[in-house]
Ligand SMILES: C[C@@H](C(=O)O)C(=O)SCCNC(=O)CCNC(=O)[C@H](O)C(C)(C)COP(=O)(O)OP(=O)(O)OC[C@H]1O[C@@H](n2cnc3c(N)ncnc32)[C@H](O)[C@@H]1OP(=O)(O)O
């Protein structure tokens with residue numbers, strides 16, 4: 024079952040510059056920063072009520088965030104929905120013929136289990152599903 028929007032992923036060129044805007048100008052607060060090697064990103068999480076903003080800077084010129092920015096510039100790269108059972112949700116989507124990027128959960132930020140659905144199967148938005156304690 025999908026519980027809520029967990030976070031909105033925003034691709035940025037420079038995490039420090041983005042933090043400057045979100046913290047100093049908007050008045051929000053980064054609570055956690057982490058490198059997720061598996062996704063070739065450095066992330067900063069900013070709580071906004073019941074959901075968070077995830078700022079993403081690429082750690083390599085060939086990662087998904089670098090490729091996204093090269094093609095589209097900075098901006099919203101994905102939306103993440105919290106699920107209570109990721110394996111079960113992936114099996115259900117696979118049975119429904121949905122194109123999955125990840126058939127098995129991978130490790131995400133903050134110890135979450137994550138998996139992506141292909142934007143061509145979701146009416147144009149890259150969707151992440153995540154399960155966390
Ligand atoms: C840390 C973690 C966490 O929260 O815990 C994260 O979020 S990590 C967040 C970063 N990690 C990821 O994004 C991992 C999953 N992403 C991927 O595997 C990749 O980025 C893909 C989504 C498959 C795109 O791959 P690639 O750039 O090689 O393909 P491509 O440029 O040929 O794109 C194929 C088609 O999908 C579209 N497309 C590509 N990226 C898109 C996006 N973010 N949103 C909407 N559409 C997108 C392209 O425009 C293109 O459409 P046309 O054919 O019409 O031109």
Ligand SMILES: [Co+2]
Pocket residue numbers: 030032077101103151
């Ligand atoms: Co994410």
